[in-house]
Amino acid sequence: MHSDFAEVREEMTEPTQIDTQRSPADSDSPDSDSVYSGSPNSTASKLRADAAHNRARILAAARELFAERGIDVPMTAIARRAGVGAATLFRRFPDRRSLIAEVFATQIGHCESVLDEAAADPDPWHGFCTFIADLGRMQIEDRGFTEAFLSTFAEDSGVDEKRIRAESTFANLVDRAQKAGRLRSDFDPSDLLLIFLANGGLGEAPPEHAHDLSRRLMAYLLQSFEANGSTTARPLPRPSRMGLHEVFPPASAPEA
Amino acid sequence: MHSDFAEVREEMTEPTQIDTQRSPADSDSPDSDSVYSGSPNSTASKLRADAAHNRARILAAARELFAERGIDVPMTAIARRAGVGAATLFRRFPDRRSLIAEVFATQIGHCESVLDEAAADPDPWHGFCTFIADLGRMQIEDRGFTEAFLSTFAEDSGVDEKRIRAESTFANLVDRAQKAGRLRSDFDPSDLLLIFLANGGLGEAPPEHAHDLSRRLMAYLLQSFEANGSTTARPLPRPSRMGLHEVFPPASAPEA
DNA sequence: CAATATGTGGAACCTGGCTTCCACTTACGT
DNA sequence: ACGTAAGTGGAAGCCAGGTTCCACATATTG
Numbered sequence: 237m238h239s240d241f242a243e244v245r246e247e248m249t250e251p252t253q254i255d256t257q258r259s260p261a262d263s264d265s266p267d268s269d270s271v272y273s274g275s276p277n278s279t280a281s282k283l284r285a286d287a288a289h290n291r292a293r294i295l296a297a298a299r300e301l302f303a304e305r306g307i308d309v310p311m312t313a314i315a316r317r318a319g320v321g322a323a324t325l326f327r328r329f330p331d332r333r334s335l336i337a338e339v340f341a342t343q344i345g346h347c348e349s350v351l352d353e354a355a356a357d358p359d360p361w362h363g364f365c366t367f368i369a370d371l372g373r374m375q376i377e378d379r380g381f382t383e384a385f386l387s388t389f390a391e392d393s394g395v396d397e398k399r400i401r402a403e404s405t406f407a408n409l410v411d412r413a414q415k416a417g418r419l420r421s422d423f424d425p426s427d428l429l430l431i432f433l434a435n436g437g438l439g440e441a442p443p444e445h446a447h448d449l450s451r452r453l454m455a456y457l458l459q460s461f462e463a464n465g466s467t468t469a470r471p472l473p474r475p476s477r478m479g480l481h482e483v484f485p486p487a488s489a490p491e492a
Numbered sequence: 493m494h495s496d497f498a499e500v501r502e503e504m505t506e507p508t509q510i511d512t513q514r515s516p517a518d519s520d521s522p523d524s525d526s527v528y529s530g531s532p533n534s535t536a537s538k539l540r541a542d543a544a545h546n547r548a549r550i551l552a553a554a555r556e557l558f559a560e561r562g563i564d565v566p567m568t569a570i571a572r573r574a575g576v577g578a579a580t581l582f583r584r585f586p587d588r589r590s591l592i593a594e595v596f597a598t599q600i601g602h603c604e605s606v607l608d609e610a611a612a613d614p615d616p617w618h619g620f621c622t623f624i625a626d627l628g629r630m631q632i633e634d635r636g637f638t639e640a641f642l643s644t645f646a647e648d649s650g651v652d653e654k655r656i657r658a659e660s661t662f663a664n665l666v667d668r669a670q671k672a673g674r675l676r677s678d679f680d681p682s683d684l685l686l687i688f689l690a691n692g693g694l695g696e697a698p699p700e701h702a703h704d705l706s707r708r709l710m711a712y713l714l715q716s717f718e719a720n721g722s723t724t725a726r727p728l729p730r731p732s733r734m735g736l737h738e739v740f741p742p743a744s745a746p747e748a
Numbered sequence: 749c750a751a752t753a754t755g756t757g758g759a760a761c762c763t764g765g766c767t768t769c770c771a772c773t774t775a776c777g778t
Numbered sequence: 779a780c781g782t783a784a785g786t787g788g789a790a791g792c793c794a795g796g797t798t799c800c801a802c803a804t805a806t807t808g
Contacts, residue, residue: 484698
């Protein structure tokens with residue numbers, strides 16, 4: 237277990253292009269190569285072409301490694317996989333946080349669109365189930381996702397509006413599903429955090445198992461969430477009624 | 493010969509008595525925290541009085557810090573809290589693993605007794621619920637518990653018998669609860685791992701919230717586990733049917 | 749093609765945790 | 779009380795990872 241470096245031999249010392257393997261259900265973000273191709277009008281305009289290229293390679297490498305091994309991978313490992321020197325990585329991204337922020341910006345955007353889609357579903361219960369399942373899948377497919385999500389919301393105050401809007405959208409969806417009589421009335425929007433953390437815990441298992449475990453957990457939970465006669469008979473413990481930013485307060489470093 | 497007993501008894505007289513903080517519910521197992529003259533390393537047979545005292549202080553400090561901050565706390569921090577030098581800590585416990593093993597031996601023992609109690613319950617469903625709830629509480633109250641539990645089973649092959657016996661006891665309890673018609677028939681004993689990991693994920697939240705979240709998660713899950721008419725209509729994804737040792741294979745280091 | 753600002757990689761440095769060494773203390777048997 | 783071996787703490791060595799420096803390379807522009 238001390239020799240976790242022995243397995244990090246994947247770098248080829250060849251500066252050829254990284255194979256950009258994507259996870260199956262990942263629709264590529266449309267602007268992913270804006271820095272890299274010929275017409276960057278506004279953003280990253282001052283970057284030299286090769287620098288922009290390296291920057292993209294760093295992001296790709298970081299995305300891979302975060303997904304595989306979580307957000308605590310050594311920066312040097314990211315640099316190595318990207319085929320660049322440590323200085324280059326650090327010059328582009330002064331600290332790990334900024335790299336995480338950029339890598340997961342697309343993920344968070346994806347989250348938003350999934351939520352918006354679900355909220356737009358004419359059948360609120362179906363939308364609810366879809367959203368829960370999709371979110372769960374994203375967590376499992378990317379090992380760094382849960383950590384990044386929590387740390388982003390806990391540390392970066394720049395996403396406050398997004399968070400508030402998302403929470404309100406979800407609360408609205410919950411309300412509609414409840415009014416439709418499909419979601420149990422004592423479900424609370426703050427239970428989303430509960431689901432998120434619980435499912436995130438499954439990510440401790442190796443990926444292949446985690447996927448199955450997650451699907452089964454979700455099935456159990458969704459069945460419990462669904463309204464039925466026995467609901468009223470068995471009251472739940474009260475919900476936390478707290479949002480992400482209250483449970484994980486900003487401006488502090490909870491993780492060791 | 494009875495001379496073996498004499499040795500054990502002698503060693504038991506000296507140490508202990510530190511006992512600064514105890515888990516609330518372990519008044520039942522009086523022994524089990526002595527020097528543990530087992531095979532591993534410690535020539536525990538003849539520790540000088542002050543040495544035994546320090547050893548106990550180290551264990552107490554480690555117990556506290558593991559519970560507060562997880563099993564990754566620096567060894568030096570443990571030594572500091574115990575009020576001993578780093579060398580002393582390291583002399584008694586050559587590596588972190590041996591310290592963890594000793595600290596959590598009592599926890600695991602407690603687990604066993606909780607399971608045995610539950611299995612002895614004449615009402616298998618009640619026993620089932622009790623066990624799930626107790627296990628969940630232990631996880632939440634001690635931040636290092638989940639990690640230690642997984643790493644112990646994943647790395648130490650010395651507890652195989654215990655694990656196998658526990659798994660079979662639990663499977664038997666499940667079976668009885670199902671035969672009694674209270675537990676849904678498609679619950680699988682391997683779902684225990686699912687519950688364990690999911691609840692462990694809640695430990696990411698600060699303790700005060702984690703407790704509430706856990707109780708609510710358990711309530712949701714137990715309601716889903718309880719047999720009722722709708723069960724048959726909605727089949728679950730298939731269970732992993734895998735034990736802890738298969739999902740977390742021994743002799744390897746899954747954690748970063 | 750030359751001039752130059754922009755980028756680059758590796759080496760050096762820093763920090764924090766783990767592990768070992770060693771001169772000094774102290775409990776214990778007599 | 780005393781000799782001695784067991785025990786101790788702090789300091790020093792080691793290692794992995796993060797961060798900075800700097801001599802060298804090369805896109806870009808005219």
